[in-house]
Amino acid sequence: MKIILTFCLLFNLSFAYSQSDENAYNKLNSLYNKKQYFKLKNILKNGNNTLDKIQKEYFNSLVLSVFNKPSESNSYIDELLNEYTEELSDSMKLNLLNSKLLNCINLYQYREAMNVTEKLLTEYKPIMKQDETDELINSALIWKAASDLSPQTVTKSGDTRLAIKKDLAGLTNIKVNVNSVEEEFIFDTGANFSTVSNSIALKTGMNFLEGSVEVGTATGLKVNAKLAYADTMKIGNIIFTNVLFLVLPDEDLSFADGAYVINGIVGFPVIEDMKQITLSDKEIFIPAETDRSVYNNLSMNGLIPIIETIVNSDTLIFSFDTGARTTMLYSLYYEENRSDVENNYQPEDIKFGGAGGEVIMKGYRLNGLKFAVASGNVSLDSISLIGEHFTDNDEFVYGNLGNDFIKKFDKMTINFENMYVDFDN
Numbered sequence: 001m002k003i004i005l006t007f008c009l010l011f012n013l014s015f016a017y018s019q020s021d022e023n024a025y026n027k028l029n030s031l032y033n034k035k036q037y038f039k040l041k042n043i044l045k046n047g048n049n050t051l052d053k054i055q056k057e058y059f060n061s062l063v064l065s066v067f068n069k070p071s072e073s074n075s076y077i078d079e080l081l082n083e084y085t086e087e088l089s090d091s092m093k094l095n096l097l098n099s100k101l102l103n104c105i106n107l108y109q110y111r112e113a114m115n116v117t118e119k120l121l122t123e124y125k126p127i128m129k130q131d132e133t134d135e136l137i138n139s140a141l142i143w144k145a146a147s148d149l150s151p152q153t154v155t156k157s158g159d160t161r162l163a164i165k166k167d168l169a170g171l172t173n174i175k176v177n178v179n180s181v182e183e184e185f186i187f188d189t190g191a192n193f194s195t196v197s198n199s200i201a202l203k204t205g206m207n208f209l210e211g212s213v214e215v216g217t218a219t220g221l222k223v224n225a226k227l228a229y230a231d232t233m234k235i236g237n238i239i240f241t242n243v244l245f246l247v248l249p250d251e252d253l254s255f256a257d258g259a260y261v262i263n264g265i266v267g268f269p270v271i272e273d274m275k276q277i278t279l280s281d282k283e284i285f286i287p288a289e290t291d292r293s294v295y296n297n298l299s300m301n302g303l304i305p306i307i308e309t310i311v312n313s314d315t316l317i318f319s320f321d322t323g324a325r326t327t328m329l330y331s332l333y334y335e336e337n338r339s340d341v342e343n344n345y346q347p348e349d350i351k352f353g354g355a356g357g358e359v360i361m362k363g364y365r366l367n368g369l370k371f372a373v374a375s376g377n378v379s380l381d382s383i384s385l386i387g388e389h390f391t392d393n394d395e396f397v398y399g400n401l402g403n404d405f406i407k408k409f410d411k412m413t414i415n416f417e418n419m420y421v422d423f424d425n
Helices: 019-033 037-046 053-066 070-083 090-106 110-123 130-145 198-203 268-274 331-336 338-344
Strands: 153-156 160-163 172-178 181-187 194-197 207-217 222-235 238-248 264-266 276-279 283-286 298-301 304-311 314-320 348-354 357-366 369-373 376-380 383-386 399-401 411-415 420-424
Touching (some): 019 037, 037 053, 053 090, 053 298, 090 110, 130 207, 198 222, 238 268, 268 276, 369 420
Parallel strands (some): 194 238, 314 399
Antiparallel strands (some): 153 238, 194 264, 222 238, 411 420
């Protein structure tokens, strides 16, 4: 299950640099526009370009943001906007402010997120598309409601080992203690906000904030959510404070006529603050200190984790959702492999669900696809391919990596400090 709030970036050029600078800028700009963050980072790291100082700082600030270094990114952004504003085009300023907005969200600086959103809507609305301004207006309701809420904090008193329980949908559930009330919540990296049902929010004594917001779901449906925060949430030996939740009506988290009910979801803003997690069939291990790795295959698109994935021989980017039961391919994959798919598979209806209900879309089921992430390499069958556009994410990611891939391995480690995912048998 995934709650989606999209913050769009524009990439328009209005430069008059030398031909070599313009070509270098256009190449990097194209990679960024297509969410090819790994390739972009490597080019900047190797220095194989003819960018000037401002262009380098510009792309570095954007790359730092998507690789979850919000404070460092904001330092570059503030320098560029304060000292080089005359040298920046409006489109560059727009992109920098969009990145700063996401940085502030990742730093739990809700008042500053509101200020940046207001600046975007006041000064840059004429160069944004209507759906982009609509998203900003909608998300501004969250930051305004939470503007007086202090940033989320986390305190670790040692390593944490959490016993996990698989629910009827095969999703990972853990015990959480919200304001001294124990509950079981789904553990979901793909939920870009922690979420709770209205009845559980009331039961645990959460503090409701004013207003409501419209959110999209993994199925593309829209639901209305309230906002609330927990003074404290304890998970093992970790204590979080000021944890912001989306609050959905109970019926939007109930499926199959009430046979399957979701109480709550521990989403990305909490999981990211754990810094590193290792998941196995029986437990989640959260070390007090993080590790390093040779891999750097994890980045962010807003609050959605993006993972570098090899499918057969193609290196593609997937959203990464530990709350998804199965791996799914999106319309972008279909468009690039249409002939092969149509020659080897018969179309069929694909049914899947999320908050707000279930949908049926046209697609295919593919077999024998080889998926590789870091040191993990497996073949998967019966992969759902959605043949039509249904979410903003499918414009740039090729699919979502789910639990059918993850469960092929004994352990999976996700590190949000050094931005890598690895698998181990």
